[in-house]
Amino acid sequence: xxGVIQSPRHLIKEKRETATLKCYPIPRHDTVYWYQQxxxxxxxxxxxxxxxMQSDKGSIPDRFSAQQFSDYHSELNMSSLELGDxxxxxxxxxxxxxxxxxxxxxxxxxxxL
Amino acid sequence: SQKIEQNSEALNxxxxxxxxxxxxxxxxxxxxxQWYRQDPGRGPVFLLLIRExxxxxxxxxxxxxxxxxxxxxxxxxxxxxxxxSATYLCALVNYGGSQGNLIFxxxxxxxxxx
Numbered sequence: 001x002x003g004v005i006q007s008p009r010h011l012i013k014e015k016r017e018t019a020t021l022k023c024y025p026i027p028r029h030d031t032v033y034w035y036q037q038x039x040x041x042x043x044x045x046x047x048x049x050x051x052x053m054q055s056d057k058g059s060i061p062d063r064f065s066a067q068q069f070s071d072y073h074s075e076l077n078m079s080s081l082e083l084g085d086x087x088x089x090x091x092x093x094x095x096x097x098x099x100x101x102x103x104x105x106x107x108x109x110x111x112x113l
Numbered sequence: 114s115q116k117i118e119q120n121s122e123a124l125n126x127x128x129x130x131x132x133x134x135x136x137x138x139x140x141x142x143x144x145x146x147q148w149y150r151q152d153p154g155r156g157p158v159f160l161l162l163i164r165e166x167x168x169x170x171x172x173x174x175x176x177x178x179x180x181x182x183x184x185x186x187x188x189x190x191x192x193x194x195x196x197x198s199a200t201y202l203c204a205l206v207n208y209g210g211s212q213g214n215l216i217f218x219x220x221x222x223x224x225x226x227x
Contacts, residue, residue, distance in 0.1 A: 004156075033213045042217035043157065045207065056211040090156045092213070099212040100145065104156030 004105035021076040023091030032074040035090040119218035134188040136203030142181040143205040193225045
């Protein structure tokens, strides 16, 4: 079965650079969620989108922005990167009607040097 | 704010035994609580969801209980196998958040020895 696809799998950036992470949800899933997981930490909710509109916002820094496109894929844009942004970034998807169950991608490991 | 505590950071058991993991939350009782499995460097994988009006739920070798009086959920893996070795996360919806805005516990790392 198709799963959530995230790209790239690994990303290395320097401080103050920008990064774009991409997420392709499971086909027919209309809701996308972004989570950040620091080393040894639990996943932290960043933001979610339903039908291309932001549906909820968590602890996402102002330096980050995200959007969902007409094909339901989503991108997380991160600017002025800081060392503390180094983390595993997960995207998850669900359908609106069954949004209690999230399907997570394998994540993007971002390293800021 | 709501907090989740998973009592053990690590749990080591022998193959064939039952693993029991604990999840406690501090404030409001959620409408439901979820358990996920996470392998190193991978995304969490949904295992089970239990609602506030359900005492127990089973799926194959997995069993979850939910006690809203104690504000606690227990997660059991019976006849454990080395392949069950992973980190198990408890999660519930953040207060005032939409579905999918989950807060997670820090997880319990389970190691099943042959």
